[in-house]
Amino acid sequence: MKNNLSGWKNVYSFTLNQVLKGKAYRISFFIMALLFLASLPVASMLLFNNTGNGDDTSPIKKVYVNNMTSLEISFEDVKSMSPFKHIMFETVKGDYNFLVNHVSEKERTSVILDISEENGAYILHLSMAKDGPVKDIHIQSLGDALSKSFTNRRMASLGIGSEQLSMIQTPVEYKTTMTDNAGAEVIEESTAISFSEYWFAYGVLFFVMMGTVLTGSQVATSIVTEKSNRVVEYLLTSVKPLALMLGKVLAMMTSTLIQMLSLVAALFASNMISSLYTADGGTLLSQLLPDDMFANINIINFIICVILVFMGLLFYAVLAAVAGATVSKLEELNEGLTLFTLSTLVGAYVGIGAIRTLMGSGMNAYVIFSLLFPLSSPFILPGAIQVGRASPLIICIAVVLLAAFIVLLFRFAARIYEVLFLHTGNTIKLKQLFKISKDSV
């Protein structure tokens, strides 16, 4: 075995060096890092600057009020808000259609407010000139203020104060308590994840899948290229096929891991920078996501996740290496990668299904299966660990299973690789692979 792997370090360092020196790698890495770095500050700017924080003056100068209800309405409390204090409210008199045309064509900084009553509900309808200086966001801001004012006025007319209103609006919660035979309370915690946690786990899955596909395609392309330009014949006089595969797989994985970790670091930095543009100086993610969202993110969990991602990349990269060796021309690579693509898709979809199940009904047999299944565990387990839905036992079993699958795949690859590496001609099918493996035992 030692002899079979002798020389892999040279293959590793040369391959990694050439990948890192490659223009395509550098350019794509730079663009991705830039996008990750800029994403959250830009999102912060868009979210917090455009909605306004109370100091921006609305471009609306006049509101024509068409009150079709019997209510007596005053807009004093709206005018007391700083963005709207300059607005003039004028009750509509005369021809309504003329007014609509007038606002559309001449008085484009004005809007029309129709107040109607339907089935006991009051409807506020705001109209503005198309393509004028007044935008949707300004209408929404004014609408929110009017709605709030309208509600306050209605509550006041009914004699309900703000404290009473708050009490009315507090949701009613119910709790089911189970007891055992001895009458003691059985506490069953919900294992369902929140909507935010769902998106977080989904993002992690997608990120890992991207890395897997990137590594797999790089490994397969590199192997087919060496076969098609005949370099492999020279390499095989110095190293065994298994050492060649190992060196290549590890080099491509390293390049992908460098990219992935750098992008995580860029996202972290991006989140920090985003605090410059938020209203209260907090980071964007801390504003958008629940406080307890990152409670499970610590250095140990992060290291476990990196190990899992590494194992996942290794598993899929070896699969891609075998797939790459089954073809001898670059144009046949897609056909050769069918098994790799299918496996990745199965793993990813099982993972996505499990994340949805986790959000809907919490941990169940299917979720546990997907956390342990070697095709899906590299995708779902890192996210599940970070949202606190993977117990140490599940992590241990998943790691052992994944390691066993990697060893089995490596042994299979070792048996067929020698034949595959010098194979030229049609793509070798799965059935033939098993035959080659059987023959070489």
Next chain:
Amino acid sequence: MSLIVKNISKKYGDKLVVDNLSFEMDGPGVYALLGTNGAGKTTSLRIILGMLAKNSGEVLWNGKPLDAVNVNVGYLAEERGLYPKYSLLDQLMYFARLKRVDKQTAMDRIKYWADRLDVNEYVFPSKGKGRKSPKSNKADQLSKGNQQKIQLMSALLSDPELLIIDEPFSGLDPLNTDLFKSIIREEINKEKYIIMSSHQMPTIEEFCSDITILDRGKVKIQGNLAEIKKSYGRVNLLVKCEQDIDSYISELDLQVLNKTPSEYYLRVRGEDQAMTFLTRLINDRITVIKFELREPSLHEIFVEKVGADHNEK
């Protein structure tokens, strides 16, 4: 040191591509593997290199199974193999490092061979006017002949004990062919073991003492080239005369292999028949310009042995 190839066979499915090939090299020199296209030469070389699994037989180097990873072997394949987009220096260094040559020695040898093969300008381009030091060229920027030189460099960088060269002169111009030949001669003088496969029979005759001719995986002829030729005897006769000699040829029932306007290329039954023919010509005062009796060339032996079978089939 010795190389023993013993009863190696290789099957692809039901097709036997190498059938029980055996030969030995018990001293330095050049051993030739000859054959038509698809005769099994490259497959045999790959088996010897340990690159390809064999169905039976063994390859021994100094009495132990030859493992190219552990024995210092240099290989020049028939089909050239270089990374088209990587720098020449990087890949030469990589090939040397894979052969466990330390960095400094590898660099010294790259410089030596780049100079010897006249590819310095591609491997170590000289500095231009710009500030940046120039990068080594990429393989796809080289001509086919220069790529072949780089390939030969990579085979020689480890100063191999055993050198396997498959069609070393294909695609080379006469000047570079001579350059390659001189390098092979140097390697022979350094007492290297060389296995060469080629279609160019004069080249084989120039370098090789022992040969094996393969046809469809089977050995057709094997042994010392001089002895093989000797076994045929001096039966090839080249004659050039001023007068017409057709009547003498018919009279003595000589086989005409080829006839040009000025020369006859004949097959005689032996030296006695040739002497009789010459005596007749002299007695009849025929002006003989050339009368050359010699052993058949390797080309003729090859064509006779392999060609006859092909014609029959």
